[in-house]
Amino acid sequence: HALYAAAAAVLEGVESRQGSIKGLVYGSRFQNVKQLYALVCETQRYSAVLDAVIASAGLLRAEKKLRPHVAKVLVYELLLGRGFRGGGGRWKPLLARHQARLKAELARLKVHRGVSRNEDLLEVGSRPGPALQVPRFVRVNALKTCIDDVIDYFKRQGFSYEGRASSLEDLRSLKGKHFLLDPLLPELLVFPAHTDLHEHPLYQAGHLILQDKASCLPAMLLAPPPGSHVIDACAAPGNKTSHLAALLKNQGKIFAFDLDEKRLASMATLLARAGVSCCELAEKDFLAVSPSDQRYRQVQYILLDPSCSGSGMLTRQLEEPGAGAPSKKRLHALAGFQQRALCHALAFPSLRRLVYSTCSLCQEENEDVVQDALQKSPGTFRLVPVLPSWPHRGLGTFPGAEHCLRASPETTLTGGFFIAVLEREEVSSSVSQTEALGPELTPSPAPKRKQQQRKLAAGASTPPCT
Secondary structure, three states: OHHHHHHHHHHHHHHOOOOOHHHHHHHOOOOOHHHHHHHHHHHHHOHHHHHHHHHHHOHHHHOOOOOHHHHHHHHHHHHOOOOOOOOOOOHHHHHHOOHHHHHHHHHHHHHHHOOOOHHHHOOHHHOOOHHHOOOEEEEEOOOOOOHHHHHHHHHHOOOEEEEEOOOHHHHHOOOOOEEEEOOOOOOEEEEOOOOOOOOOHHHHOOOEEEOOHHHHHHHHHHOOOOOOEEEEOOOOOOHHHHHHHHHHOOOOEEEEEEOOHHHHHHHHHHHHHOOOOOEEEEEOOHHHOOOOOHHHOOEEEEEEOOOOOOOOOHHHHHHOOOOOOOOHHHHHHHHHHHHHHHHHHOOOOOOOEEEEEEOOOOHHHOHHHHHHHHHHOOOOEEEOOOOOOOOOEOOOOOOOHHHOEEEOHHHHOOOOEEEEEEEEOOOOOOOOHHHHHOHHHOOOOOOOOHHHHHHHHOOOOOOOOO
């Protein structure tokens, strides 16, 4: 009941131009913002279809107290969504009275337009393309459980585990209740696209993190060892922060900064659910954090994932179907901030390794920002070559740009992403080339047998992710 009311309020706010879907969702008091965001985006995407069905069925004429935006959310859930499996409160019996008529009108609309699938009712710009067909990636939270136990749990629920994937084609062909272990990240499970796990007990208990594979790469490539001091410069909503904490095994310190009070509050809830205890949150502009402050004198690792255009985000395609590239003016402003943030991060005196990442596809926010930072600190930091077999590399705009990583639905079956790993030049040669190239050269073992599972469950340490 609360979910549908919140979704209707967001839709009404968007229609009256009170803000964007994302802003209104994060500004709501609904606890599960991801679930709310997904419902609003899907309802918005099918808005014209829902309006036609509701009008043809005469729903609002029959139920005069039912508000239009609530009706739209409810009819989406009944006809195209979960079918009120998650509840529905007092609205469920109300919709049940009109269920047959609504379904008949949806079927009639398909016949009229000569289509057989719901998705074919969408306008061309709103249909799910490759970006919306990427698999569902699920990171197992090593602070609360281990990969073997999670696999067993899903198998007991009727899922079929297919082992470690060997290619992108394995991921692309996933269907039904089959799932795989990602070929690169040893704590990442892969399910078919659109698998909804928001109501799953392991997710709600913080044992699982629903996180795109590309978004898991920054923490994995930063690879801070347990006991390290780390800065997460622009931290909310917190998935990467929780990943860093898992890599640290909650040993050490994460200083996490973000300016948005509401996003930071949501992040605090996420981190608490994930069992993170080594993180210090601060509602603060990272650019206002002094590198000479004694609290950060031991910081050797920084993850910088600054505000960006979001042009690679899968959810942006849901929220803004057919949206074009960001304007040059906006890109110029974003790139200016990103350049300042990266140069500021490189000024921390004990810094050894930094990962710069964005969920943008634009060169101005990616290669150009990295090139600018390297030119302003010549001989101090270098780009580290990572994951040599990763198929999508940085644009060749300057020497060494091929060491950067890019990701996209078409080439890596992930969201659009950019990642650069920078390392201080005088870092001693004890940092091996194998470590610099990344974990693909030192693959973790596949999930172990029952006896080893019981040892892990009893408190033995989980195999490191890198």
